[in-house]
Amino acid sequence: MVDEMSPVPFYVQLADALAKQIESGKLKPRQPLPSESTLQQEYGVARGTVRAAVRLLRERGLVVTFTGRGTFVAER
Helix, strand or coil: CCCCCCCCCHHHHHHHHHHHHHHHCCCCCCCECCCHHHHHHHHCCCHHHHHHHHHHHHHCCCEEEECCCEEEECCC
C-alpha cells in the first residue's frame, strides 16, 4: 500500500516499492512485471499512477518495455 499521508507522490512510492523488490531479487531479471491491474489492486492506486511508476522505473534503467509483450525487469 502507498502511504496517503506521505508528501511523496504515489507513483514515486510505487516505483520505490517495485525497485526494492527488484533489488532484493523478488523480481528477477527478464521476469515480467505484474500487470497494471494487478498493481492497481495490490497497491490501491489508479492506472495512471501505475503507468507513471513504470515510466520512472524505465528512466532508472530497472525495467524495459517491449510493445505488445509487456514490461520486464532489466538485466543488471
